[in-house]
Amino acid sequence: MELPPYFVFNKVLSDIEKSFSGELTPKDLNEAKKNETVNHILYGNKDGKYAWRKYELINPLLYVSLVNIITEKSNWKVLQDRFKEFKKDKNIECESVPVLPTSRSTQKAIQISQWVNNIEKKSIALSLEYNFLYQTDITDCYGSVYTHSLSWAIHTKAVSKNKRNYGDLFGNKVDHHIQAMSFGQTNGIPQGSILMDFIAEIVLGYADHELSEKLDSAMKGRKFHILRYRDDYRIFVNDVSDGDTILKCLGEVLLNLGFRLNTNKTYFDEDVVSGSIKKDKIEALKFEYVPRKLSRKELLRQLLIVQQIGKQFPNSGTLKNRLSKILDVVKPKDFYAQERIISSLLTDIAYNNPNSFPVIAGLISNCIAKLPNKRQKEMVSLIQSKICMLANIGLLEIWTQRMSLGLKFKLNLNEKLCKSVYGDTQQIFETGWIKDAKIKNIIDSNVCIDKKIIAKTKAKIENKEVQIFNPYN
Numbered sequence: 001m002e003l004p005p006y007f008v009f010n011k012v013l014s015d016i017e018k019s020f021s022g023e024l025t026p027k028d029l030n031e032a033k034k035n036e037t038v039n040h041i042l043y044g045n046k047d048g049k050y051a052w053r054k055y056e057l058i059n060p061l062l063y064v065s066l067v068n069i070i071t072e073k074s075n076w077k078v079l080q081d082r083f084k085e086f087k088k089d090k091n092i093e094c095e096s097v098p099v100l101p102t103s104r105s106t107q108k109a110i111q112i113s114q115w116v117n118n119i120e121k122k123s124i125a126l127s128l129e130y131n132f133l134y135q136t137d138i139t140d141c142y143g144s145v146y147t148h149s150l151s152w153a154i155h156t157k158a159v160s161k162n163k164r165n166y167g168d169l170f171g172n173k174v175d176h177h178i179q180a181m182s183f184g185q186t187n188g189i190p191q192g193s194i195l196m197d198f199i200a201e202i203v204l205g206y207a208d209h210e211l212s213e214k215l216d217s218a219m220k221g222r223k224f225h226i227l228r229y230r231d232d233y234r235i236f237v238n239d240v241s242d243g244d245t246i247l248k249c250l251g252e253v254l255l256n257l258g259f260r261l262n263t264n265k266t267y268f269d270e271d272v273v274s275g276s277i278k279k280d281k282i283e284a285l286k287f288e289y290v291p292r293k294l295s296r297k298e299l300l301r302q303l304l305i306v307q308q309i310g311k312q313f314p315n316s317g318t319l320k321n322r323l324s325k326i327l328d329v330v331k332p333k334d335f336y337a338q339e340r341i342i343s344s345l346l347t348d349i350a351y352n353n354p355n356s357f358p359v360i361a362g363l364i365s366n367c368i369a370k371l372p373n374k375r376q377k378e379m380v381s382l383i384q385s386k387i388c389m390l391a392n393i394g395l396l397e398i399w400t401q402r403m404s405l406g407l408k409f410k411l412n413l414n415e416k417l418c419k420s421v422y423g424d425t426q427q428i429f430e431t432g433w434i435k436d437a438k439i440k441n442i443i444d445s446n447v448c449i450d451k452k453i454i455a456k457t458k459a460k461i462e463n464k465e466v467q468i469f470n471p472y473n
Contacts, residue, residue, distance in 0.1 A: 001042065001055050001192050001395065002108070002358045004402045005465055006421065006453040009060075015442045016064045024065040026166045029176050031433035032062065033184035038430045040416070042192075043392035045354040052392055054143075055192035058181060059429045060443055063195065066177040075170045079202070082154055086205035089212035095119055096229040097201050098194050107194055109468045112317075119229050123236075123276030126225060130236035133275040134243040136250070136266040138259045141231035142191045145203055146258035147175045147182075153206030174199070187258065200230065207253055214249045236272070243268055280313035290325040299334045302326055303345050315355040323349075323359045324467050327366070335367045339379070342367050347383050354396060361399040362466040365406075369460045373407065376459070380404045384411055406459030420446045421454060 024032075032038050040057040069075060087094065095118035101110045123133070138144065151160040151171030163169050166176060178189050178199070189196050208228065215224075222242055227234040233250065237243045251261050269275025274282065287305055291298065303326070309319045335342055343364055350360045364383065368376045380403050387396050397415040404411050405421070413419065416426040427444065434440045 001044075002466070003398060006450045006457065007417065007448060008450045008453070009057075009448050011450075012060050012442060012447045013064060015447065016060050016439055019438055019442070020061065020064060020436070021068070022065075023069050023173070024061070024177070024180075026176065028433070028435070029180040032059075032180035035430045035433055036183045038062065038433070039181055039190055040428045042394040042398075042415075042417075044395055045390065045392065053191065055395075056181070056190035057428070058190055058193060058195070059431075061431075061434060061439055062177060062181055063193075066174065067195065069170060069173050069177070072170070078154060078170070082202075083205060086209050089208070091215075091224060092208050092212055092226045092228065094201070094205060094208060094228050095122075096197075097205075098197050106468060112468065115229055119227055119232075119234065120276055120278075122227060123234055124273050126227075126236050127272035127276070129223075130225065130272060131238050132236070132240060132243055132268055132270060133272045134233075134235035134237070134247060134266070134268040135275070136233050136235075136247065137262050138231035138254060139262040141204075141259065142196065142200060143188045144259050145178075145187070145189045145200060147178045147186045147189070149203050149206070149257050150175050150178065150199065152257075153202045197230070203257065204228065204230065207257055207259075210253045210256070211250055214253060215246065218245055218249050234276075240268070278317065280309065280316035280318040283309070283312065284318045284322070290322060290329065292329055294326070294330055294334045296334055296336065296338060299326070299330060299342070300338065300345075303342065303349070307345065307349050310349050310353045310356075315353045319349075319353055320356050320359060323356055323363065324469070327359055327363050327463055327467065330363070330366060332366070332370050335370070339367050339371060339375075343379055343383065347386050350396075351386060351390065354390065357396050357399050358466040361403050362461040362463060365403050365459065365461040376407050377404075377409050380407065380409075381411070402457075402461060402465075405454065406457050406461075417449075420449050 038059040039062075042055045042057070044053040044055055045051060070079070083097070095114055096111075098107075099110055099114070101107050105113075148160070151169055151174070154171035154174070155163075155169050160169065160171060164172065166172050179186060181190055182188055189199055211226075219242065223238060224242055224246060225236040226246070227236075235243055235246050235250075237246065247261070247266070254261060290302055294302065302322075306319055306322050306326070309316065309322065313319065346360050346364050346367070350357045364379075368379050371379070380400070383403070384400050387393060387400060390396065394415040394417070397413045397418050401411060401413055401415075401418045401421060410422060411418075416428055420426045420428065426446065428446065428448065429443050431440045431443050434443070
């Protein structure tokens with residue numbers, strides 16, 4: 001999730017870590033399971049309509065306890081050995097195990113780079129060896145993870161079935177922590193954190209291992225290659241019947257783990273090179289680059305291009321990348337005398353492509369920067385009214401608030417995180433199940449809001465707040 005810089009979660013985690021060095025007990029976890037929302041939920045939207053995605057800020061105590069279990073020396077060794085086992089088959093490559101960002105990169109930037117370099121570019125390179133490309137993914141992957149399968153993945157299914165008590169296996173502890181985050185449910189893991197990306201990779205790596213064993217007999221030495229990035233699969237073959245065989249085996253493996261292949265996103269290409277590149281990137285080749293210098297007329301034209309891209313490919317990487325390029329080169333004079341129409345156009349793009357709202361908020365703050373304060377406030381209020389017509393707008397409210405924060409006026413917002421920014425005491429995470437008064441107080445005191453950063457917040461959103469990459473690198 002992209003959040004403004006005054007949301008800082010490392011302090012609450014480090015404060016809990018200092019006061020809590022162990023792990024929660026089964027009794028603690030059972031108490032947590034009684035609460036429907038121990039985590040804080042935010043919703044993202046993929047198309048401005050009905051494609052909702054639930055993101056969760058994990059309850060800090062559950063987060064710290066789970067990390068303590070995973071990183072306990074012997075447990076970490078088990079995981080390392082297991083991942084080596086998952087990677088034994090060189091015909092099946094996973095390219096999505098989370099990696100540490102460099103000092104100059106964000107985690108999201110590293111993830112995108114992994115996709116481009118290890119999936120798209122590697123796919124093109126494989127066109128030398130293969131004639132057909134099959135692509136598919138898992139329907140609602142994170143929401144479908146069967147929590148018991150975590151223990152199967154770590155210790156094997158046979159061992160896990162015979163050792164089901166909480167303390168028998170560390171995989172059981174992971175299972176119960178995930179259930180505690182989800183009202184005791186055994187289906188689904190929270191989405192929105194690198195920790196959960198790693199948890200998902202444990203199960204998906206196990207699926208790779210099971211698929212490898214199944215294909216050993218089904219393919220009988222025939223040539224193929226599979227690239228996986230999280231729940232996205234690319235299957236390279238030289239015979240269509242081989243692709244069908246692999247998809248059949250993959251579907252069977254996934255069904256045994258509680259997953260289903262997404263039939264709406266399963267297809268094959270005879271042109272491996274074209275099929276390796278996302279459709280929005282192919283379409284973007286029709287347009288010239290965003291020029292390094294804009295005029296008032298050219299700015300308007302570029303935003304109309306973005307609007308059309310958004311209609312055809314909602315929330316696509318191409319759309320967000322083009323907006324970032326515009327943000328990088330635009331000057332205050334380019335907005336002059338057309339602030340209203342530019343803000344309206346940007347709001348329309350955001351309305352239909354909600355995931356692009358952070359960079360659009362940056363553009364809008366640039367657009368209205370030279371207006372009188374009264375007009376700035378009027379403009380932000382109008383934008384808020386338009387955005388509020390959408391449902392589940394917590395993330396959008398957060399960025400609308402960021403636009404207003406530097407203008408020193410208060411919007412009427414429903415999102416609890418926004419109210420915390422204004423200094424209103426809010427219970428972001430359910431803590432009634434926590435017995436330790438000190439830890440409960442740490443979580444309840446809203447230490448995820450950095451008031452010093454808020455005090456320094458300016459009206460104009462800085463590019464680094466909303467840009468993942470330097471667009472012209």
